[in-house]
Amino acid sequence: MTQHPGSGVGSRVSPTLLLLLSVLLLLAASTTAPTARAAESDGPSVTLSKKEAGKGGEITVKGGGWRSEALLMLLICGKSTPERGVVGGTNSCANADGRAVTTDKKGAFSKKLPVAEPPEPCPCVVHVATVTGEQGLVDAVFTVAGHPTAPLPPPADEGRLAVLATTRLEGESSLLTWFGAPPARQLVFTVGNLGSAPVEDPVFEIGTAHGVFAPQWEERQWRGTVAPGGKAQIKLPVELSAGAHGDYQVSLRYGTKVLAEQPWGVxxxxxxTLFWVLLCLVVPAAVFRIGMAVVDKVRPRPAGMVARHARRTRPASTDTAVLPWFTQDSAPSENRRSAPPENRPPPTTKGHVWTRNGG
Structure with a gap:
């Protein structure tokens, strides 16, 4: 019996191998599909204990998927939707009644938030955003019972602003800055509206970063309107913390797009430094002088030194000292000077004798 090529053991094993490979591929697909779905669901999330509450009430805000140990700000904002975000920036939020919370090591948090009426009418959201570091935000739909409701304004072509000229920082440091006051400048730039709708009162964000740290963003609203195809020069204040020095990076952001960056050497x-040096010199000298004065007061003194000290400190007497060989009675007077010569004792001269007859 002859064997034809391909009719041996190899032909019987090949279907088995194919079956095993098919099973392995199915298992791999079944294990990778949930991972892909989990990756798609990764990111910050927020859940509310209530979807509606009145002023004076309280809700619990929980979240997950945030950065570990990140500082978050919780606000109730009007004129907002999750799709369009907070229209008008934080000016539409109840900032006075906001709360801050720090996530745990797993990026989760739970915080009670008092219900307050925002300055703008609803639709409203609970706005959760990071304060420092990489930006992250989530808006959860919420209704403030009894608060007015108004439709949102038509969306403007806000994303069409672009910087047309080089940005620069204007201003100089004052004498107070030399002593640690916050350095301040003005970021000057020119923007143009490349869209078809006017941009009114745009809200920019100014970020300051030092070294390798992430920028800290602050909102700056410019009052004015940029017409379609028009341009405008904008000046926004920039201020650092007290005592700041070194190389900083100032960034300008509009919406989600960074428009410009400007270095700033402070x-x-x-x-x-001069103040601390003088303080280190003056204070020890003053303490030394005070200590020496105290030691001089409390140290014991010898008897002779005490007597000399007493004489030195005794006030001078106004009485006239009387010489022992001179008294008031023996003082010469005019009468005694004019006494007759016969009452005076005769003068004597050595080697010569006077006689009554002058001989």
Whole structure:
């Protein structure tokens, strides 16, 4: 019996191998599909204990998927939707009744938030955003019972602003900055509206970063309107913390797009250093002088030194000292000077004798 090629053991094993490979591929697909779905669901999330509450009430805000140990700000904002965000920036939020919370090591948090009426009418959201570091935000739909409701304004073509000229920082440091006052400048730039709708009162964000740290963003609203195809020069204040020095990076952001970046070298506040040097010199000298004065007061003194000290400190007497060989009675007077010569004792001269007859 002859064997034809391909009719041996290899032909019988090949279907088995194919079956095993098919099973392995199905298992791999079944294990990777949930991972992909989990990756798609990764990211910050927020859940509310109530979807509606009145002023004076309280809700519990929980979240997960945030950065570990991140500082978050919780606000109730009007004129907002999850799709369009907070229209008008934080000016539409009840900032006075906001709360801050720090996530745990797993990026989760739970915080009670008092219900307050925002300055703008609803639709409202609970706005949760990071304060420092990489930006992250989530808006959860919420209704403030009894608060007015108004439709949102038509969306403007806000994302079409672009910087047309080089940005620059204007201003100089004052004498107070040399002693540690916050350095301040004005970020000057020119923007143009490349869209078809006017942009009114745009809200920019100014970020300041030092070294390798992430920028800290602050909102700055510019009052004015940029017409379609028009341009405008904008000046926004920039301020650092007290005592700041070194190399900083100032960033300008509009919406989600960074429009410009500008370096800023801040000099060291040498006045603070001079103050501490003088303090280290003056205080020890004053303490030394006080200590020496105390030691001089409390140390024991010899008897002779005490007597000399007493004489030195005794007030001078106004009485005239009387010489022992001179008294008031023996003082010469005019009468005694005019006494007759016969009452005076005769003068004597050595080697010569006077006689009554003058011989």
């Amino acid at each position: 000099g060291r506040p040498w006045g603070v």
